[in-house]
Amino acid sequence: MTTGVRGRRPGRAWGAAVLAVCALALAGCSGRAVADGSGGTGTGAAPEATTTVNPGPQKGHKPTPKPLKSLPGAHVNIADRQTVGVGMPISVTFDRAVPTAERADVERQLKVTADVEGAWSWVKDRNLLDGQRVDFRPRTYWKPGTEVTVRAGAGITRHFTVGRSLVATVDVRTHSMTVEKAGTTRKVPVTAGAPGMETWNGTMVVSDKATKVFMNSQTVGYGDAYAGYYYYAVHLTTSGTYLHQNPKANTYAGHQNVTHGCVGLATDGTAKRFYDEVIPGDVVKVVGSKDTVAVGNGYGDWNLGWEQWKAGSALS
Incomplete structure (x- = not known):
């Protein structure tokens, strides 16, 4: 089964506890991941390359020559030397909320080096306080093969690569998913959220995946509708939206939407592939569903237009 339910005080010192932006133990059809897997790339038109160091929303912005300050309690979502998909934002979270008056100074300590036009924007994460998360995204999807370096203050440096492009478009009206990968295209029958439990509309980004996830309907207000393990689960939102194997897809994929909000794929190898x-x-x-996923519900950054995104910077 699946789901896609809609449902301290700001401080200056940031502690040591690590906060995960998209943990697996979340409300929704998520639960406890037993076996984890990961891999990565994505797709989309990339902007004309321009060499930009710490690209920001202001034209002509240049990096400060001063050494970066320390940002205690800062965490970056991408591991060093990781390969990611074309939709992955750089997300920096903090152990405690950054007061509004300090956010511009914090942004000045965040440096991105890449051939891309992009900007930072403060995001209200579903599971964090306002001021605990700031993301960087390009104007359009990353170009495959882009090499990126990000620095968060004086203590954190990450180098990562954007891999091949993969964009999957789920049309809930036709019960199908079109997978565009590195210049190839194929269609896959799916079943999405049933009426009243519709799958989120809009653009989501894969945060992680697991071969086996325990999902419990009681965590999302659906009573005893389901409780058990589901396989080949690709994690899309913090609220618990997954794209995963679902035995009901053997009958309904391509014909009818019957899930509790997730996207179901058949057990004949379709989900595993x-x-x-x-x-x-x-x-x-x-596409074709209701209620666009919120920016802070996982990596929903792409659901804002470029001007809206830039307006979320403290330097705008």
Whole structure:
């Protein structure tokens, strides 16, 4: 079964506890991941390359020559030397909320080096306080093969690569998913959220995946509708939206939407094939549904237009 339910005080010193932006133990059809897997790339048109160091929303912005300050309690979502999909934002979270008056100074300590036009924007994460998360995304999806370096203050440096492009578009009206991967295209029958339990509309980004996830309907207000393990689960939102194997898809994929909000794939190898090829940062777009997924519900950054995104910077 699946689901896609809609449902301290700001401080200056940031502690040591690590906060995960998209943990597996979340409300929704998520639960406890037993076996984890990861991989990665994505797709989309990239902007004309321009060499930009710490690209920001202001034209002509240049990096400060001063050494970076320390940002205690800062955490970056991408591991060093990781390969990610074209939709992956750089997300920096903090152990405690950054007061509004200090956010511009914090942004000045965040440096991105890449051939891309991009900007930072403060995001209200579903599971964090306002001021605990700031993301960087390009104007359009990353170009495959882009090499990126990100520095968060004086103590954190990450180098990562954007892999091949993969964008999967789920049309809930036709019960199908079109997978565009590195210049190839194929269609896959799916079943999405039933009426009243619709799958989120809009653009989502794969945060992680697991071969086996325990899902419990009681965590999302659906009573005893389901409780058990589901396989080949690709994680899309913090609220618990997954794209995963679902036995009901053997009957309904391509014909009818019957899930509790997730996207279901058949057990004939269809789900495993998609699972095996996706990596964190790949893009899953849902069209024809209701209620666009919130920016802070996982990596929903792409659901804002470029001008809206830039307006979320403290330097704008």
